[in-house]
Amino acid sequence: SQQGEEDPQALSIQEGENATMNCSYKTSINNLQWYRQNSGRGLVHLILIRSNEREKHSGRLRVTLDTSKKSSSLLITASRAADTASYFCATDGAGGYQKVTFGIGTKLQVIP
Amino acid sequence: NAGVTQTPKFQVLKTGQSMTLQCAQDMNHEYMSWYRQDPGMGLRLIHYSVGAGITDQGEVPNGYNVSRSTTEDFPLRLLSAAPSQTSVYFCASSFGSGLGELFFGEGSRLTVL
Numbered sequence: 001s002q003q004g005e006e007d008p009q010a011l012s013i014q015e016g017e018n019a020t021m022n023c024s025y026k027t028s029i030n031n032l033q034w035y036r037q038n039s040g041r042g043l044v045h046l047i048l049i050r051s052n053e054r055e056k057h058s059g060r061l062r063v064t065l066d067t068s069k070k071s072s073s074l075l076i077t078a079s080r081a082a083d084t085a086s087y088f089c090a091t092d093g094a095g096g097y098q099k100v101t102f103g104i105g106t107k108l109q110v111i112p
Numbered sequence: 113n114a115g116v117t118q119t120p121k122f123q124v125l126k127t128g129q130s131m132t133l134q135c136a137q138d139m140n141h142e143y144m145s146w147y148r149q150d151p152g153m154g155l156r157l158i159h160y161s162v163g164a165g166i167t168d169q170g171e172v173p174n175g176y177n178v179s180r181s182t183t184e185d186f187p188l189r190l191l192s193a194a195p196s197q198t199s200v201y202f203c204a205s206s207f208g209s210g211l212g213e214l215f216f217g218e219g220s221r222l223t224v225l
C-alpha cells in the first residue's frame with residue numbers, strides 16, 4: 001500500500017496566486033521529499049526535508065513537516081504557468097527505509 | 113552527463129511475450145529502483161537495488177525480475193507479459209542507500225495486448 005497521500009488531487013489557480021499541496025503518511029520516516037512531473041516526462045526532485053526539520057525553503061518553494069501529525073505541505077508562492085505539473089510526495093519507512101514510496105500526486109494547473 | 117537512460121521509450125507486446133527494459137546511469141549511484149505509474153495510482157515500487165549483486169522486492173514485484181551485475185545497469189525483465197503490466201515504467205537512481213534525491217529516467221511506455 002502507498003505510504004503517502006496528497007491532497008487535493010487536483011488544484012486550479014490563477015497565475016500569481018499561491019498553491020498549497022498537502023501530504024499525509026502512515027509510518028515513521030527518515031526523509032520526506034517532493035517531486036514534480038511534467039506531462040509525459042520523468043519526475044524531478046524539488047526538495048528534501050529530514051524528519052528532524054520542521055520547515056525548509058528553496059526559491060519559491062516552502063515545505064513544512066509535522067511528524068506528530070504525519071503530514072507535510074508544499075507551498076508554491078507567486079505561481080507561474082510553467083508550474084503546471086503533477087506534484088508528488090515521497091517517503092521512506094514503509095517496509096524498510098530503502099523503499100521510497102510515492103503518493104498519487106496533486107495535479108496543479110496554473111491559468112495564465 | 114546523460115544521467116539515467118531508459119530504453120526503449122515505447123514498446124508494444126503481445127500477451128505471453130518476454131522483454132527487458134533497460135536502465136543505465138552514469139553517476140556512479142549505488143541505489144537503483146524501478147517504478148510503474150498507472151493513472152490514479154501514483155508510482156509503485158517494483159524492485160530496488162542498493163548495489164551490484166544486491167536486489168530486493170518493492171510493493172508490486174510479481175511478474176518482474178531484476179538483476180544488478182554492474183553499478184551502472186539495472187534491467188527489468190518481464191518473463192511472460194500480461195495486459196495488467198501495461199503501464200509507464202520509470203527507473204531511478206540515488207547516491208548512497210536510497211534515502212536521498214532520486215534521479216529519474218524519462219520513462220518507458222509499455223502496452224501489452
